[in-house]
Each structure stands twice: as structure tokens, then as C-alpha cells.
Amino acid sequence: MLIAKVVGTTVSTIKDEKLTGRKLLILRQTDETGAPFGKPYVAVDTLDAGVGDLVLTAHGSGGRQTALTKNSPVDAVIMAVIDHLQVNGEVVYCKE
Amino acid sequence: MLIAKVVGTTVSTIKDEKLTGRKLLILRQTDETGAPFGKPYVAVDTLDAGVGDLVLTAHGSGGRQTALTKNSPVDAVIMAVIDHLQVNGEVVYCKE
């Protein structure tokens, strides 16, 4: 899984019918302190995450192992909202 | 999923029989404003997308979760045409 920050939202009228009602959020991968890097990607949100949240995303077929994404043409899902991250015994990120 | 711009088309006479009638488009990944970067890749179009459209592509086995791509030797599909993208509360891309 990747640590990522929710940075935005997408709107699509024309889409695969299995995506009707699905929330597709824009994310950027972050390091363990929540600092984003690299280019944005998009994942299905099944946990009502919001812009600014630090989350974990599962990719590939792992992105379809939820009730809302099963058998859909998607390859990434938000499967956890992060409360805090600890590295080498020190808290490096804490949700506000 | 990746945000990508449709930049071109492919024509192949010799191909796997399951690809007969499938439209294979050339795309380039973009950032959240629709600016392309990196090398081109190819995805099956099931939504009648056109050159210049900003779309989302699902990769891997996710690319075969549509009626038109099921069981085909493909690894990417266009599953949404983007209307607009919003980042940190600001609209950063809007379809013309």
C-alpha cells in the first residue's frame, strides 16, 4: 500500500456504468511525514475520506476487494484513513 | 487510476482475435491540470473518447472489468471521461 494525501476530486458524466455513484478522488503519494511528492493518481473512496486526509491506498486487484469496488474497472482504493504514523519509535504524523 | 490525455490512434491488422473491433488509443499521463508528461501508452476505449479528451485509465486486471475487454489480452482501459478536476477547492481542469 502507498501512503497518500487526498488533494482533490474528479467529476465524470461519461463513465463505465459500474462506476455510477462511486467517488473518485485525486491523491498524491507522500512520505511517512505526509509530505506529498510525484504526480497525482486517482482512487475510489469507500471510507468518506476528505481533501487533506492522509490515507492508505491498495492497488491492482487489491483495489477491487471491497463491497463497493468488486468487479469494477478500477485499480486503486482508499482502504484506511491514517490516524498516526510512527517511525523508529517517534510519531512522525498525527491527524489533526 | 491515472489521469491521461488521448493523443492518438493505432491501427493493427495482425492482432489477437479477441481485439477485433476494439479501439486502441494512444494516451499520455497528465498532471491534475491536464498537462501531459512521460512516454505514451495504449488503452482500450469503451466510451467513444476522442483525441484531446482527458480521461481516467484503469490498469492491470482492472482493465478487463468491462463488457468489451473481459478475457482479452489487454491491460488498460479508459473507464471515465473527465468533466472537471478540482484540487484544494479550486477547479484546475474543465472540459471545453
Place this chain on the structure above:
Amino acid sequence: MLIAKVVGTTVSTIKDEKLTGRKLLILRQTDETGAPFGKPYVAVDTLDAGVGDLVLTAHGSGGRQTALTKNSPVDAVIMAVIDHLQVNGEVVYCKE
């Protein structure tokens, strides 16, 4: 899928039994004009492609959705030989 050029061939005596009789070609990814870049990779050829051909390769489980690669320990297949590629309305590659 990736656009790639067939650049060579492999010979292996010791291999998984499901690969007996399979042609494993060496490819390099190319841009949309057929110019190769990056390191070589290997894919199963099911279309009798030849060295110099520009092809499309499907990766991951998509590489096993053909009659010749089903259930084999492979992760890439040539599933189309490219005739021509068009980018922004202009032909940028044409098979000789």
C-alpha cells in the same frame, strides 16, 4: 499496453514445461514514432512477429489471456502488430 519494438530472440533449454514451443522475444519500449528507449524486456509472441516490428504488449495477467499463454508463468504477450500510429491527426509511424 506498451508500444515496443522487437529487437531480438531468446533461447532457453531449461524452462518451465508450459513454455515448451513458445517464442520469447526481446523488446524495447518505444515512443509513438517507434524510437526505442529504456532497458529490454521479454514477451511471448503469439502473432509471428519479427525483429524490427513495432508491436503492442499487454502485461501482467493480461499477458495470459491468449490461447498460447493461458496458465503459463509469463507476464507479457505481444497482442498486436502495429500498422500505423497517428498522433494529433498526423501519421507518426507507418510499417514499411
Place this chain on the structure above:
Amino acid sequence: MLIAKVVGTTVSTIKDEKLTGRKLLILRQTDETGAPFGKPYVAVDTLDAGVGDLVLTAHGSGGRQTALTKNSPVDAVIMAVIDHLQVNGEVVYCKE
């Protein structure tokens, strides 16, 4: 599989229900001597690994081939704790 070092832990209250009770650790890929490089990623721990351990992680659907991760929305699992690594006949890493 990747060689990786366990560097930290994650805590999430809001998560997919299949992740209840799962330990999600932060890792960084290492070279063959155990020297980390690159950005962190997260994997499910099924072996009671601890911070500082050098481990192997399996990715993609391979991450769900354990009793604890089956059918869960995850894409990486720790499937071995490394005792020692030998390169070109020389021991380059040994667990303390």
C-alpha cells in the same frame, strides 16, 4: 519480492472492515546489505516482524495469498523475515 526494512507502524481507526486486527507496517526497500532507499510503503505483517527487521514483501495479488490477507483490500504482505543474505558467495547481511 522486495528486500525491505521495517521502519515503523500505522494506526487507522477508519478502515475497511476486513482490515480489523491486521498490523500494517511501514517499510523501505533496501539493497542486499539492508541499506534502505526510496520512499516508504506499507505491508500487512503476518509474521510478527518488528521495527528494524529485514524482510521480504510480496506484492500485488501475491500479497493476498496468506490466511490473514485473503480477499482483503491489500497489495503487499511480509512473507519472510530474513536471517541472512549471501551475494557472490559472501554473507552481506546477517540478522543480529
Place this chain on the structure above:
Amino acid sequence: MLIAKVVGTTVSTIKDEKLTGRKLLILRQTDETGAPFGKPYVAVDTLDAGVGDLVLTAHGSGGRQTALTKNSPVDAVIMAVIDHLQVNGEVVYCKE
């Protein structure tokens, strides 16, 4: 598939039970002449390959399409030992 050189071995006492008796080798990807580059990765050996051998590795679910790796938490397998490689009509690698 990737062209790779076997460079070392791993030993793990604590591991998923399905890995009991499996040989996990350290590899580095190579170019078509057998020159290694990049960071090491680990694959299951089902062909009794040895350190120094040039091999092909299949990744992802393709790594589990052998009798020895089926349903195991692994994502890469050695599925061929290379005898020779030919690029543009010239032999560029030949097993000693």
C-alpha cells in the same frame, strides 16, 4: 519478463508456511548482454538455477503459475535459464 542475473541467496527461518522448502534467490535485472543494473529483487527458483546464471523472471500473478509457487505469497519466479540472446541478428550473450 525481465532478463536477470542470479547474484545471491536468502535464508529465512520465519516465513509463510507455503514457502517451506522453496529456494528464494537474489537477482538483478540486466540488459540484453547480461550486464546488471538497478537494485536487487528476489524470486522463487523452480529450475535449480545457480549464482551467475542469466535467467528470465515472470512477475505478479505470473509468478504463481508453476507447480511449486501456486497459491503461495510470492510475486516472481524464475521460469527459464537463458542459453543465448540474439539482438539484431547478433549473438550478444552466450551461456558459458
